[in-house]
Amino acid sequence: MRRIVVRRPGGRSALELLEEKDPVPGRGQVRVRTAAAGVNFADVIVREGYYEAAKNLYPMTPGFEFAGTVDALGPDCGSSFKEGDRVFGFTRFGGYASAQIADPGRLRPLPDSWDFADGAAVPAVHLTAYHALFKVAHVQPGDTVLVHSAAGGVGSALSQQAKIAGARAVGVVGSQAKAQAALAAGAESVVSRGSHLWEDIDRAAPEGLDAIFDANGVTTLRPGFKRLRPGGRLVVYGFAEIMPRGRRPWLPELAWNWLRVPRFSPLEMTSSNRAVMGFNVVFLTDKAELAKEGFDAVARxxxxxxxxxxxxxxxxxxxxxxxxxxxxxxxxxGKLVLTF
Ligand SMILES: NC(=O)c1ccc[n+]([C@@H]2O[C@H](COP(=O)([O-])OP(=O)(O)OC[C@H]3O[C@@H](n4cnc5c(N)ncnc54)[C@H](OP(=O)(O)O)[C@@H]3O)[C@@H](O)[C@H]2O)c1
Known part of the structure; x- marks a missing residue:
């Protein structure tokens, strides 16, 4: 098989392509011949060495999701899949490889109308969106929610699922060129980030916001919190703004940006009846029931x-x-996908 390995955290040159023998599925496992693997912003952070759950795992293969065909079954792996089945699935790292050893619980059949690249683009962003909307923010029909980076991977998934939940999503995009993609994903209205961002958000949601989904992590948290209605939830799930756009960070810059992340006091949250919440979906790989619920809903x-x-x-x-x-x-x- 072919796989990408990061021996030591670093820049893009740390992504090394290796050729090795195919792995053999053990008891209860299946092997999937990968046709496509999703790429997520978190993979960049893994490559740079700043992803908490990947610390101490190097050399390692990044990647949280894939789609392909089952091509070998280990002993006692049940009857849920057979050789030749088209599947998509998630994994805690290792996705950038042409063969995957998988627990059948982390796979679902890929519908015929979905090709492998489309299927590989689903698990990470949609499991994240499901968890954020339904398990953390408990979004209700009629809610108004704000979705930052609404044309991106998780942002598009959040807007789509908010609509399924009966909520109305206001999307924020980094440039006007992305507005159409955010609307197509399901945002009801879109505002572009710029000097009038918060006035535009106030116009789009004059009654305030029931929930905000923010992976910028620095500049938008404080003004967002102020716009939550009583009982509103600010859900923080990433810190993309800590990284400079388009180049590697240098350490003092990271430290400075880390210091700029606002701190919210419990006193402030209680007295204003607004909450700040955070989560990382990678830990769902240890919570089989929770992951199953989200994955079943998304596959359905x-x-x-x-x-x-x-x-x-x-x-x-x-x-x-x-x-x-x-x-x-x-x-x-939208999404970026590696093809094999
Ligand atoms: N906590 C979790 O469980 C979890 C799970 C999945 C992803 N995440 C986080 O969710 C975020 C989105 O992930 P994704 O894979 O779907 O990526 P993505 O949204 O497709 O791409 C990242 C987007 O973030 C915005 N951005 C803001 N600051 C940026 C910076 N300094 N450099 C590059 N982009 C920046 C850009 O959109 P605009 O300019 O349009 O805003 C960019 O398109 C990431 O921060 C990721 O780490 C968290």
């Missing part, structure tokens, strides 16, 4: 035609570094 919406395919940009595995460069630029819309 795909079968029922309720989940739209994200716009997907494809990169051959050999061009993984270019895929990372594109994500680091902050200019992409």
């Amino acid at each position: 919406w795909m079968r029922e035609g309720r989940l739209k395919k994200a716009p997907v940009s494809r990169f051959p595995l050999e061009e993984t570094a270019q895929a990372h460069a594109a994500l680091e630029s902050g200019k992409t819309v």
Whole structure:
């Protein structure tokens, strides 16, 4: 098999392509011949060595999701899958590899109308969105929610699922060029980040916000918190702004940006009746029941035609570094996928 390995955290040159023997599925496992693997912003942070759950795992293969065909079954792996089945799935690292050893619980059948690249684009962003909306923020029908980076991977998934939940999403995008993608994903209205950002948000949601989903992590948290209605929830799930766009960070810059992350006091939250919450979906890999609930819902919406395919940009595995460069630029819309 071919896989990308990061021996030591670093820049894009740390993404090394290796060729090795195929792994053999153990008891209760299946092997999937990967056709496509999703690329996530978190993979860049893993590559740089700042991803908490990846510390001490190097040398390692990044990647949280893939789609392909089951091509070998280990002993006692039950009857849920057979050789030749088209599947998509999630993994705690290791996705950038042409063969995956998987627990069948982390796989779902890929509907015929979805190709592998479309399927590989689903698990990470949609499990994140499901967890954020339904398990953390408990969004209700009729709620108004604000979704930052609404044309990106998780942002598009949040807007789509907010609509499924009966909520109304106001999307924020980094440039006007991304507005159409955010609307197509399900945002009811879109505002562009710029000097009038908060006036535009006030116009789009004059009654305030029931929930905000923010992976910028620095400049938008404090003004967002102020716009929450009583009982509103600010859900923080990333800190993209700590990284400079399009280039590697230098350490003093990271430290400075880390210091700029606002701190919210429990006193402030209690007296204003607003909450700040955070989560990392990678830990769902240890919570089988919770992951199953989200994955079942997402797979059902795909079968029922309720989940739209994200716009997907494809990169051959050999061009993984270019895929990372594109994500680091902050200019992409939808999802990036490696093809094998
Ligand atoms: N906590 C969790 O469980 C979890 C799970 C998945 C992802 N995440 C986080 O969610 C965020 C989105 O992930 P994604 O994979 O779906 O990526 P993405 O949204 O497709 O791309 C990242 C977007 O972030 C915005 N951005 C803000 N500051 C940036 C910077 N300094 N450099 C580059 N982009 C910047 C850009 O959009 P605009 O300019 O349009 O705002 C960019 O397009 C990331 O921060 C990721 O770490 C968290």
